[in-house]
Amino acid sequence: MATPDWYRALVAVGDALAETDRAELAYWHGAAGADLDGTAPAHEYDVPPITVRLGSLGTAFAQRSAELTPEQSGRVLRILEDVLTSGSETDRNAVATGFVEALLNAWDLGHDLRAVWRLAGPRTREYCRAWNEFTGVPTPDWMTE
Known part of the structure; x- marks a missing residue:
């Protein structure tokens, strides 16, 4: 699957995200992937599933937010809110189950989000609260304001 333009824009936001994506591509490609640029892989269709890549980015976003x-x-x-609002069903699902769930998992592990x-959009917030309800995790007050 080709890398969507919105994903390229996401990775280009900061070095922490670009490094995370390069590491994911290197892992996927083995030694051959070590020189890949996360925004333009040598084999555009030979990349990890977008949900996997987004999961790595969500974790990195939480862990390296500083x-x-x-x-x-x-x-x-x-960028993610735009995808959740107007992206394809496939892209919306990838953002929700990849990035947002990884972010919530990082919160479960103690990362303060x-x-x-306060920067998250309404669709992102709605998904977070719904996911908490689905998984039985109590939603903190700061997520309901």
């Missing part, structure tokens, strides 16, 4: 400026974090969340919560 490396991103508030503007960069906001840009990441706006309050700072980025």
Whole structure:
């Protein structure tokens, strides 16, 4: 599957995300992938599934958020919100089950997401609350404001 333009824009937001994607591509391709640029893989159709790549980015976003400026974090969340709002069903599902669920998993593991919560759009917030309800995780007050 070809890498969507919105994903390229997402990875280009900051070095932490680009490094994460390059590492995911290197892992996928083995030693041959070590020199791949995360935004333009040598074999455009030989990339990990977008949901897998988004899961890695969601985890990195939570773990390395201090490396991103508030503007960069906001840009990441706006790109994802745009996909959740007007992307294809496949892309919407990939963002939700890849990035957003990885972000929530990082929160479950102790990463404080309050700072980025205020930057998240309405679809992202709605999905987070619905996922918490589905999985039986109590939604904290700051996620309901």
